[in-house]
Amino acid sequence: MMDSFKEWYEGRHQYAREWKKRTGKKVVGYFCTYVPEEILIAADVLPVRILGSHEPQDVTEPHIFGMFCPFCRDCLAQGLQGRYEYLDGIMISQSCLHIRQAYTSWKLHVPVEFSYYLPMPHHLQSRRAVPYLTGELEAFKKAVEEWTGTTITEEGLNRGIAIMNRSRRLTRAVYDLRRRPDPPVTGLEAMRMVAASQMVDKREYNEALQETLDRLPDRAERDGPRVRLMMLGSENDDVAFVEMVESLGAIFVIDDHCTGSRYFWNEASTDRKPMESIAARYVDRIPCPTKDWPERRRIGHIRQLAKDWNVKGAIIVQQKFCDPHEIDIPAIIKALKEDGVPAQVLELDVTVPLGQFKTRIEAFLEILREEDLF
Amino acid sequence: MKPTYKTEPLRCWAKAKEIRQDYYKNYALAHEKGGLRWAGGAWSFDAIPAGLGDDVYPLTGEPYAAAIAWDKEFALQCHEAVEKAGYARDLCSYMRNYWGSIILNKYVFGGEFPKPDFIWQDHICCSHAKWYQVVRDLEGQDIPMYCLDVSVGPYEELTDNRLDYVVGQMHDGIEWLEKVTGRRFDDERLIRAVSNHCRSTALWAEVCALNKAIPAPLDEKTMYSLYVLGTLQKSSGIVADFTEELRDEVKDRVARGIAAVPNERCRVMSDTQPPWGFLKIFRYLEQYGCVSVGSLYTFGLIGQWEVKADGTWGARTTPEQMGIVIRDRDQALRVLASWELKKPEWQHFYSPQAKSEMMIRIAKEWTLDGVLLHYNRGCEGLSLGIAENRLAMIKAGFPVIVFEGNMGDEREFDEIQTLKRIDAFMESQGFEKDSQ
Numbered sequence: 001m002m003d004s005f006k007e008w009y010e011g012r013h014q015y016a017r018e019w020k021k022r023t024g025k026k027v028v029g030y031f032c033t034y035v036p037e038e039i040l041i042a043a044d045v046l047p048v049r050i051l052g053s054h055e056p057q058d059v060t061e062p063h064i065f066g067m068f069c070p071f072c073r074d075c076l077a078q079g080l081q082g083r084y085e086y087l088d089g090i091m092i093s094q095s096c097l098h099i100r101q102a103y104t105s106w107k108l109h110v111p112v113e114f115s116y117y118l119p120m121p122h123h124l125q126s127r128r129a130v131p132y133l134t135g136e137l138e139a140f141k142k143a144v145e146e147w148t149g150t151t152i153t154e155e156g157l158n159r160g161i162a163i164m165n166r167s168r169r170l171t172r173a174v175y176d177l178r179r180r181p182d183p184p185v186t187g188l189e190a191m192r193m194v195a196a197s198q199m200v201d202k203r204e205y206n207e208a209l210q211e212t213l214d215r216l217p218d219r220a221e222r223d224g225p226r227v228r229l230m231m232l233g234s235e236n237d238d239v240a241f242v243e244m245v246e247s248l249g250a251i252f253v254i255d256d257h258c259t260g261s262r263y264f265w266n267e268a269s270t271d272r273k274p275m276e277s278i279a280a281r282y283v284d285r286i287p288c289p290t291k292d293w294p295e296r297r298r299i300g301h302i303r304q305l306a307k308d309w310n311v312k313g314a315i316i317v318q319q320k321f322c323d324p325h326e327i328d329i330p331a332i333i334k335a336l337k338e339d340g341v342p343a344q345v346l347e348l349d350v351t352v353p354l355g356q357f358k359t360r361i362e363a364f365l366e367i368l369r370e371e372d373l374f
Numbered sequence: 375m376k377p378t379y380k381t382e383p384l385r386c387w388a389k390a391k392e393i394r395q396d397y398y399k400n401y402a403l404a405h406e407k408g409g410l411r412w413a414g415g416a417w418s419f420d421a422i423p424a425g426l427g428d429d430v431y432p433l434t435g436e437p438y439a440a441a442i443a444w445d446k447e448f449a450l451q452c453h454e455a456v457e458k459a460g461y462a463r464d465l466c467s468y469m470r471n472y473w474g475s476i477i478l479n480k481y482v483f484g485g486e487f488p489k490p491d492f493i494w495q496d497h498i499c500c501s502h503a504k505w506y507q508v509v510r511d512l513e514g515q516d517i518p519m520y521c522l523d524v525s526v527g528p529y530e531e532l533t534d535n536r537l538d539y540v541v542g543q544m545h546d547g548i549e550w551l552e553k554v555t556g557r558r559f560d561d562e563r564l565i566r567a568v569s570n571h572c573r574s575t576a577l578w579a580e581v582c583a584l585n586k587a588i589p590a591p592l593d594e595k596t597m598y599s600l601y602v603l604g605t606l607q608k609s610s611g612i613v614a615d616f617t618e619e620l621r622d623e624v625k626d627r628v629a630r631g632i633a634a635v636p637n638e639r640c641r642v643m644s645d646t647q648p649p650w651g652f653l654k655i656f657r658y659l660e661q662y663g664c665v666s667v668g669s670l671y672t673f674g675l676i677g678q679w680e681v682k683a684d685g686t687w688g689a690r691t692t693p694e695q696m697g698i699v700i701r702d703r704d705q706a707l708r709v710l711a712s713w714e715l716k717k718p719e720w721q722h723f724y725s726p727q728a729k730s731e732m733m734i735r736i737a738k739e740w741t742l743d744g745v746l747l748h749y750n751r752g753c754e755g756l757s758l759g760i761a762e763n764r765l766a767m768i769k770a771g772f773p774v775i776v777f778e779g780n781m782g783d784e785r786e787f788d789e790i791q792t793l794k795r796i797d798a799f800m801e802s803q804g805f806e807k808d809s810q
Contacts, residue, residue: 063761067464067751094525096500097723097758104726105762117724121539122497123523128542135535293503294519321464323754327504330460331511 001215002189004208008196009239015200016048017086026088026114026148031075031103033198033258034093034120034288036137038160038268038278041202042152043144049198050075050084050102051237051259054351057081063105069319070350071235072102079110089114089147093282094122096290096324114147116140122291124283133279141275157274167202168264170209175261177216178253179309184219187231187252188242195237195259226251227368230306230341232332233257233317233348234288234325241352245315245361254309256302257317262286289324296328299335306341313368314343315361342367377636379589382627386620390600393616397606398438398483401431410555413490413509416675417498419522421567421609421710422544425559426551433490435505437605439468442475442482443650443782451478453783461508467752467782469505476512492554493519494547498723499755518554520547528724529716537711544707561703567609568706572678572692572713574608577617579677579689584624585667586740589633591624594644594666595656596634604676639663640743640805643736646671646750646757647781652789655796661807662800667740670732671756674718686739690716719756726759730766737772744773744803746796752780775799 008015016027028040029050037047052074059080060073078084089112092103107115118140121129141152171194177184185193197205227250231242237259242252255261268281292298306314314336318325333343344364346357384390404411409429414420416434423430442449452474457463459477461470481487493510497503503521510517522543526536552559578601585592592600600620603613626632637660644666648655656666673679678690693700693709700706714720722729737745745767750757767774777795780786800807 061761062765065749065757065761067749067757068754097754098500100723101758104724104759108727108762117527119525119527119536121523122503122525123521123543126523126543126546128539128546132535132539132542135533139533139535289504290500293497293507294521296507321754323465324500324504326462326465327501327508329462331508333460 001212001219002185002193005189005193005196008200009192012048012199013083013086016046019046019201020086027086028089028091028114029084029087030090031092031099032095033263034095034282035091035118036093036140036278036282037202038157038164039137039141039144039152041160041163042156043148043150045144045148046201048087050078050090051195051198051235052350053078053083054238054240056351063109064101067321068101069098069321070348071319071322072098074350075099076102076105079106087112089116091116091118093118094120095288096322098322116143120282124287124291125293125295125297129283130276130279133283134276137275137279154274157278161268161270161274161277163202163206165267166206167197167209168267170206170213171197171264173213174209174216175254183251183253184216186246187229187255188239188246190252190255191237191239191242191259194261194263198259198263224249227365228253228310228312230309230311230314231255231257231260231317232302232314234319234322235259236317236319236348238317238348238352240354241317241348241357244354244358248358248361248365250361250365254305254311256286256298256305258288261305262288289328292328296331298328299332302332303335303339306336306339311341313364314341315364316343316345318345318347320347320349379631379633379636379638381633381636384596384623386616386623389616389619390603393603393612394606398433401433402481402483402485402488404429404431404488410491411488412492412494413506414494415496415498415502415505416605417496417502417524418494419496419544419710419714420607421564421571422547423494423551424567424609425548425561425564426555426557427560427563432494432607433488434606435472436468437602438475438482439471439782440647440650442471443467443784445482446651446784448480448482449474449651449782449784453785463783464751466501466505466754467780469501469508471782472505473508473512476509489513490517492551493517493521494551495519495521497521497523497525498720501754518550520550522547524715525723526715528721528728532712532715537708540711540715541704541707544711545704548703561706564703565700565706566611568700568710569694570611570614571609571710572694574604574614574617575676575678575713575717576689576692577614577621578604579673579679580621581617581624582668582673582677583688584621584628587628588641588741589631589635589638590641590665590667591627591632591634592667593634593656593660594668594672595653597668597672598648598653601672601676608676635660635663635665637663637808638665640665640800640803641741642666642744642746643733643740643742644669644671644746644748645733645760645763646748647753648748649779649784649787650781651784652779652787652792655792658793658796659800662805663808664800664805666746667742668736670718670722670729670736673736674732677718678713678716679718687735722759723755726762727766729759730763733763733767734770734772737767737770742772744775744799746799747774747776749776749778750781751778751786752782773799773803
């Protein structure tokens with residue numbers, strides 16, 4: 001019943017090409033989940049998140065210094081290798097420097113007809129953030145209108161908000177089912193589902209997800225009890241890693257990363273003017289660490305997730321060289337330890353050393369299970 | 375080989391050292407004088423806390439951490455202490471030096487690490503606000519922290535909405551400063567500090583522009599010790615007055631043909647912060663008659679520039695020179711924000727092409743023979759786009775050599791390999807070492 005998400009995830013390029021052919025509309029590739037998809041949807045543009053392919057490559061070395069994260073290099077590699085040749089435009093909403101580097105190099109070497117840098121604020125805890133972002137979203141809307149030749153109406157924006165909110169609500173409903181002692185969805189399935197939602201037309205995604213949700217509660221139980229884990233980190237769509245962990249008698253029941261819950265957790269309110277509502281949604285969402293200051297609001301959220309989803313251990317998967325996440329790791333480990341949740345930190349590269357990680361995960365699970373080894 | 379040019383030491387050198395020493399001493403002893411200490415970054419708008427009084431002393435993190443890097447033994451102790459506390463060793467090395475100094479409770483200039491009374495920071499890269507979040511973890515959550523977000527895009531795309539966002543945060547910051555210090559904010563002091571800020575940064579650009587002369591009156595290694603004052607407290611009258619004195623002396627050197635490197639026959643620029651513990655690489659270059667005349671980093675981190683009528687780069691005209699009289703707080707903050715958002719070493723955060731264009735301009739106007747790019751593992755902010763800059767410089771016809779290192783962590787700098795790469799580069803460009 002989760003197969004369609006797997007197909008979309010694995011066939012993302014094919015899907016986008018067919019969508020474009022079928023609709024005759026434009027496709028925009030985006031580099032960060034702070035991109036306001038509502039506005040693109042209002043203009044009948046398909047937003048597609050640019051993700052890596054987890055394959056070794058040698059095309060980015062001349063363009064990105066090696067101490068930048070593997071994710072940004074993997075993303076740029078996709079562009080340089082021509083895998084997103086169907087994109088009509090690219091855009092980024094300001095987040096970290098590393099993904100910004102991928103965007104600027106892409107813009108330089110893989111020409112497209114539309115590119116946009118949205119200066120999403122970092123000081124989200126300032127009362128100035130929402131008015132400022134509202135102004136920037138207006139400017140972005142104007143740029144999209146000029147590019148597509150369509151007028152984005154208030155009705156269109158409300159439609160974009162409704163589609164995005166429904167997607168968020170349904171995805172969160174699936175996550176809520178994972179609170180159960182016998183979660184009907186694995187971490188692998190959830191990862192593919194969320195990643196797919198970033199790649200396909202949200203209306204199609206919503207229909208498929210609604211259908212899935214109707215049937216999920218009755219899904220058959222799995223074999224035996226599993227160790228309930230949460231996954232924390234930056235971007236992570238390394239399905240091979242998740243599959244490996246879950247093959248060891250564990251199950252990811254919740255996560256906080258941007259190809260996971262951080263992407264869809266918060267809805268836009270419907271009691272404000274649409275543009276202000278969109279701005280407030282992105283300012284108030286669960287923050288990326290680079291925007292989580294001066295107070296660390298994300299850690300409180302992580303603690304609550306661990307409690308509500310009855311998590312026994314946390315795996316912090318860290319994109320190598322990702323400074324904002326790395327800086328938060330000691331504080332996260334400390335907070336989780338206070339709540340009795342042990343954490344294991346692993347560093348991700350473009351490809352994952354599955355053998356080495358397997359040994360470490362096995363040891364971590366043994367500790368969590370308090371197994372009598374001999 | 376006989377030197378081609380005359381050389382002599384800078385007369386104002388001792389004064390520069392004295393200003394720097396007083397700065398670190400004043401911060402440490404602030405409480406003894408009934409004053410306050412604030413900690414933040416070299417990019418912080420230091421003109422704003424200046425409105426709280428003359429006895430409010432800053433400690434800017436980057437130059438302090440660079441001072442630690444120069445003391446290799448202490449820097450290593452700092453790094454190991456930070457790693458022991460659970461932080462990754464690939465993080466910003468300035469940040470790690472600074473945290474290590476706190477963990478070890480050692481001020482690099484002697485005594486215990488002086489805890490700040492408040493934090494006043496700018497968020498320019500992914501680490502800047504987070505840096506001081508961790509300072510609070512280490513020193514205590516009771517240290518109030520305010521951090522401004524300046525990430526509104528490149529100056530050429532600055533709009534009212536973007537400027538309002540920065541200025542709005544400044545206004546909120548002033549209210550916050552009054553609340554956490556219990557002091558009344560003095561707008562007259564702010565206006566004076568903004569004027570000094572503009573004066574110091576424009577004067578520094580004037581100093582750098584004088585280095586277009588052949589022979590270059592200053593070499594980059596020396597410039598590091600001079601520009602640093604602008605990273606400490608660019609809004610102070612002492613720094614502005616000193617920079618004016620320096621400008622006059624350098625002008626005089628140019629008039630008299632005084633060289634920084636008497637055997638100058640090759641001119642290069644570098645990029646990003648150097649490996650601070652190994653500034654001797656610049657002396658090594660001199661064996662080839664090679665002078666590094668500066669870099670976008672040395673020129674544009676502090677210096678404010680504009681394109682002059684003849685199309686060349688020169689010091690930016692200050693508001694005062696334009697006849698603008700700052701009358702109130704809002705105007706002062708608008709001038710300050712608008713001034714600072716134009717600094718060259720900020721534009722590249724948004725566009726590698728913008729940085730490449732500025733670098734090519736420097737290479738042409740400063741008559742350079744080549745470029746030494748420091749792929750700096752210690753700073754992701756200033757390394758942003760550096761590989762694209764390399765490609766652009768090569769395309770523009772300037773030979774480039776890359777060396778990988780770290781501004782603050784000597785474990786990531788290979789001295790012998792770097793010197794060998796310099797040998798290969800100089801020889802490939804037809805330069806030979808002077809006979810000893």
